[in-house]
Amino acid sequence: MRATILTLVLLLAGCDVASDADAWRRPASATPDASGLVSLPCDASTPLEPTRPRYCRDDRHWVTPQARAALIDAADAVRSAYPGEVLRFMDASGPDGVKPFPPHLSHGDGRQIDLGLYYTDVQGRPLRAFPAYERHGGYWPAEPPRPGEIVACPQGRVGRAEKPDPPPDRPWRLDEARTRTFLQALIADPRVRRVLIEPHLERRLGLWGHPKLRFAGCQAARHDDHIHVDFH
Numbered sequence: 001m002r003a004t005i006l007t008l009v010l011l012l013a014g015c016d017v018a019s020d021a022d023a024w025r026r027p028a029s030a031t032p033d034a035s036g037l038v039s040l041p042c043d044a045s046t047p048l049e050p051t052r053p054r055y056c057r058d059d060r061h062w063v064t065p066q067a068r069a070a071l072i073d074a075a076d077a078v079r080s081a082y083p084g085e086v087l088r089f090m091d092a093s094g095p096d097g098v099k100p101f102p103p104h105l106s107h108g109d110g111r112q113i114d115l116g117l118y119y120t121d122v123q124g125r126p127l128r129a130f131p132a133y134e135r136h137g138g139y140w141p142a143e144p145p146r147p148g149e150i151v152a153c154p155q156g157r158v159g160r161a162e163k164p165d166p167p168p169d170r171p172w173r174l175d176e177a178r179t180r181t182f183l184q185a186l187i188a189d190p191r192v193r194r195v196l197i198e199p200h201l202e203r204r205l206g207l208w209g210h211p212k213l214r215f216a217g218c219q220a221a222r223h224d225d226h227i228h229v230d231f232h
Helices: 002-021 065-081 174-188 199-205
Strands: 048-050 088-091 112-117 193-195 225-232
Touching: 048 065, 065 174, 065 225, 088 174, 174 193
Parallel strands: 048 088
Antiparallel strands: 088 112, 112 225, 193 225
């Protein structure tokens, strides 16, 4: 009898662990909360997904309804061009709408979000996830300037904004085609106010001079490992 009860307890405990592990996949809330924000889908119901479960689990995935619709449209555009592809997000805002949203100098009111880039292996085959030893939730690895490209901050960046270049022999490269596709979808959307990106990528991707593409400055973290999007 005791063995039976113990088995039942262990089974129930296992169910609880599994439930906790998948709790971040709860359905998104399309109804604005008290701050007027909605949560981004975390349940694979759209081609949007977090780079790490913690962005959903820790309630860092709240945006305005307009921003949510624009992001889903951009994700749909990427999937239309690349079947099965997803658009990956990192920090957006918290549900309370308080700005700034640490550790960011902005975010918080639901009108800002950080999005991941796309990568290939060294043979040019698309990586369906971030490089295997990426440990920063999508905020690294960077895609540094090539020889002859613009170096925006030759003297370095301020404090924690400084991040090292990845090793030259890294086993990944930027997927320029997929990255360009989702950037083009964003900057063509009237709901998008601006996109922060490093100048060398703006030029390399053939988007130089677009009025919505901006450099954040040397006091801000580099934007060649992710991009930052502001919505109206």
